[in-house]
Amino acid sequence: MSEPLLDVRNLTLDIPTGSGTLHAVRGIDFDLKRGETLCIVGESGSGKSLTSLALMGLLGKGIKRSADRMTFDGTELTTASTRRMRALRGDRMAMIFQEPMTSLNPAYTIGDQLVEALLLHRKVSRQAARARAVELLEKVGITAAESRLSQYPHQLSGGLRQRVMIAMALMCEPELIIADEPTTALDVTIQAQILRLLYDLGREMNMAMILITHDLGVVARVADKVAVMYAGELVETGPVGDIFNAPSHPYTRGLLRCIPLPGKTARGSQLGTIPGIVPSLVGEVEGCVFRTRCPHAVMECRGAIPKRQDGEHAFRCIFPDGKRHSEKELTA
Amino acid sequence: MLQFILKRLGLAVLVAFTVSFISFSLLFLSGDPAAALAGETASGEDIEAVRRLYGFDRPMLVQYAEWLTAALRGDFGESYYFRLPVSSLIAERLSVTMTLGVCGITFALLTAVPLGVVAAIRPNSLVDRIALFVSVAGQAMPSFWFGLILIVVFAIQLGWLPPSGTASWEHFIMPTIVLGYYAMPAIMRLTRAGMLDVLSSDYIRTARAKGANERRVLFRHALRNAIIPVVSLAAVQMGFMLGGSIVVESIFALHGAGYLAWESIARNDLPTVQALILIFSMFYIVFTFLADVLNAWLDPRMRTG
Ligand SMILES: Nc1ncnc2c1ncn2[C@@H]1O[C@H](COP(=O)(O)OP(=O)(O)O)[C@@H](O)[C@H]1O
Ligand code: SF4
Ligand SMILES: [Mg+2]
Numbered sequence: 075m076s077e078p079l080l081d082v083r084n085l086t087l088d089i090p091t092g093s094g095t096l097h098a099v100r101g102i103d104f105d106l107k108r109g110e111t112l113c114i115v116g117e118s119g120s121g122k123s124l125t126s127l128a129l130m131g132l133l134g135k136g137i138k139r140s141a142d143r144m145t146f147d148g149t150e151l152t153t154a155s156t157r158r159m160r161a162l163r164g165d166r167m168a169m170i171f172q173e174p175m176t177s178l179n180p181a182y183t184i185g186d187q188l189v190e191a192l193l194l195h196r197k198v199s200r201q202a203a204r205a206r207a208v209e210l211l212e213k214v215g216i217t218a219a220e221s222r223l224s225q226y227p228h229q230l231s232g233g234l235r236q237r238v239m240i241a242m243a244l245m246c247e248p249e250l251i252i253a254d255e256p257t258t259a260l261d262v263t264i265q266a267q268i269l270r271l272l273y274d275l276g277r278e279m280n281m282a283m284i285l286i287t288h289d290l291g292v293v294a295r296v297a298d299k300v301a302v303m304y305a306g307e308l309v310e311t312g313p314v315g316d317i318f319n320a321p322s323h324p325y326t327r328g329l330l331r332c333i334p335l336p337g338k339t340a341r342g343s344q345l346g347t348i349p350g351i352v353p354s355l356v357g358e359v360e361g362c363v364f365r366t367r368c369p370h371a372v373m374e375c376r377g378a379i380p381k382r383q384d385g386e387h388a389f390r391c392i393f394p395d396g397k398r399h400s401e402k403e404l405t406a
Numbered sequence: 407m408l409q410f411i412l413k414r415l416g417l418a419v420l421v422a423f424t425v426s427f428i429s430f431s432l433l434f435l436s437g438d439p440a441a442a443l444a445g446e447t448a449s450g451e452d453i454e455a456v457r458r459l460y461g462f463d464r465p466m467l468v469q470y471a472e473w474l475t476a477a478l479r480g481d482f483g484e485s486y487y488f489r490l491p492v493s494s495l496i497a498e499r500l501s502v503t504m505t506l507g508v509c510g511i512t513f514a515l516l517t518a519v520p521l522g523v524v525a526a527i528r529p530n531s532l533v534d535r536i537a538l539f540v541s542v543a544g545q546a547m548p549s550f551w552f553g554l555i556l557i558v559v560f561a562i563q564l565g566w567l568p569p570s571g572t573a574s575w576e577h578f579i580m581p582t583i584v585l586g587y588y589a590m591p592a593i594m595r596l597t598r599a600g601m602l603d604v605l606s607s608d609y610i611r612t613a614r615a616k617g618a619n620e621r622r623v624l625f626r627h628a629l630r631n632a633i634i635p636v637v638s639l640a641a642v643q644m645g646f647m648l649g650g651s652i653v654v655e656s657i658f659a660l661h662g663a664g665y666l667a668w669e670s671i672a673r674n675d676l677p678t679v680q681a682l683i684l685i686f687s688m689f690y691i692v693f694t695f696l697a698d699v700l701n702a703w704l705d706p707r708m709r710t711g
Contacts, residue, residue, distance in 0.1 A: 132611060132615060160617045160618075160619060161617065162617070163614070163615055163616065163617040164615060164616035164617035164618075165617055168615065169615045171608060171611065171612065171615075173608050176607060176608040176609065177608040177611070177612045178609055178612065179612070179627055179631070180609070180631065180705070180706065181630045181631050181704075181706060182630075190613075190616055190618070191616040191617060194616060194617050194618060195617060228706065228707045239612075242612075242616075
């Protein structure tokens with residue numbers, strides 16, 4: 075199956091604000107095959123959540139979405155009817171959110187919320203749905219699963235709630251799962267556990283996964299592809315090996331700092347911090363958005379920036395190698 | 407949950423006792439009851455005779471205990487004015503007031519909740535503006551003024567509805583609207599604010615991510631949470647309405663308990679006033695308690711918290 079499950083070309087998101095249009099996401103491209111895992115990394119505010127919500131059709135009112143192409147298994151999502159989108163959401167594409175504490179409805183039991191998607195999308199009995207819920211709760215490592223069904227969200231810890239959210243997203247065995255920083259709100263000690271679990275279940279069900287995370291150790295372990303996002307743009311995308319071995323965009327190198335290798339980066343390694351100010355995205359955005367922080371910035375960086383493509387590995391910089399080699403010399 | 411209810415119940419009983427004592431002592435605060443009873447022309451001896459006859463010469467606490475035990479049995483003494491048992495006097499009036507109260511709160515809920523929901527779905531839309539106008543007008547316009555306008559328009563000019571009395575259900579239409587309109591603004595605003603808050607919450611996004619349709623999102627997921635404080639408010643307002651409809655009852659000449667209270671105060675008919683104050687406060691206490699219980703029942707976090 076060479077046809078990608080998800081194919082996104084030139085996705086752009088504009089948010090009207092009091093002081094002008096906020097160009098929150100600008101012309102991003104990526105694709106994903108069945109069973110593949112794409113990790114999106116980038117600082118907060120770079121547009122990762124907006125991008126995932128745009129895929130799900132869950133953007134807030136007023137946010138304008140446009141794309142040359144945004145297909146899910148051949149269905150164009152930008153022109154799909156709300157009914158069509160509803161049929162996909164929760165069934166063939168599911169999402170896990172960043173905030174486990176507030177993402178469950180306080181008025182209903184875990185059981186009711188787990189079976190909801192299955193009952194909405196499939197013709198199954200309530201009993202069968204509950205059996206499936208128990209099965210999945212056990213899969214996500216929740217003990218006494220049967221008795222959890224009648225509990226309410228407030229009776230569960232954050233870690234348990236996020237496990238429930240994962241089970242909930244898996245109820246219909248989706249082909250694509252989007253996990254937006256699923257462990258950021260959780261205790262450090264269980265973060266790796268939950269991500270591992272999510273990844274293993276994804277493999278088991280052959281799901282395509284978009285994982286948004288700050289944990290480079292996790293990225294190195296689970297990603298097939300990596301997309302690096304900065305201020306609303308994908309500054310660099312490529313197979314995980316290329317990104318870690320030959321990080322070409324200066325921003326990517328800033329994040330990786332010591333250029334870790336797959337399998338060698340310690341678990342829990344956080345993104346590097348880069349000094350400088352992120353430019354405002356309100357109004358016209360021209361040239362390279364990273365130039366306010368880039369150590370290699372020159373006058374030409376204010377103009378049009380070419381896209382450098384080498385197979386699946388792509389980045390945007392006026393320098394053909396993103397000044398990768400000169401940095402190597404410096405550190406050598 | 408049980409512990410919570412028992413706690414609230416204990417509090418309610420405590421408040422009820424306090425209120426009953428206050429309403430009892432009204433008898434003494436408003437002057438010498440024996441003198442009032444004996445009449446303006448009575449001599450000092452007559453007043454003393456009345457005092458002994460009615461037992462006003464005994465210690466106050468004894469009288470209170472006696473009065474309370476009688477009241478608990480439904481015996482509120484005899485009306486100074488009608489020379490009839492207060493209980494039978496009130497019973498008949500109370501049914502009018504209760505009918506009005508139930509109709510009023512129902513009308514308020516049936517208009518305020520849908521309006522609040524629609525206003526929250528489309529903030530700043532025409533419907534939202536109309537809802538805001540209706541609620542501001544409802545708060546600014548005195549009930550008697552609104553009642554009189556209705557009477558002039560629908561009873562006098564159009565002749566569609568009877569202006570006053572309690573003979574048929576049609577007599578209750580305008581009073582219901584006036585009383586309901588009084589309660590409506592608060593319910594509407596609480597519904598709107600609650601819905602706005604809930605609709606922007608993460609769990610609504612979760613519901614949408616599951617593929618739930620808008621109707622399901624709005625009613626099953628959002629309203630179910632937004633309505634919790636509204637139910638409590640409505641219960642408290644109901645408690646208010648059962649005692650506070652004096653104005654409405656007067657305008658439409660509904661001979662209800664509120665109207666009776668007003669008349670009895672004017673007539674210095676203390677036993678009746680006492681009994682009504684006690685009953686009105688009990689309504690209020692019962693409905694406040696009910697509001698707490700409903701709140702706990704609707705909100706799982708309260709149930710086990
Ligand atoms: N509903 C919104 N209204 C206005 N601005 C928004 C809205 N949602 C997101 N943004 C802005 O868009 C940018 C990207 O946000 P987001 O996608 O949440 O970033 P990330 O998930 O990468 O941290 C941020 O600058 C944020 O302030
Ligand atoms: S285009 Fe210029 S500013 Fe942007 S990354 Fe390349 S060198 Fe730095
Ligand atoms: Mg985010």
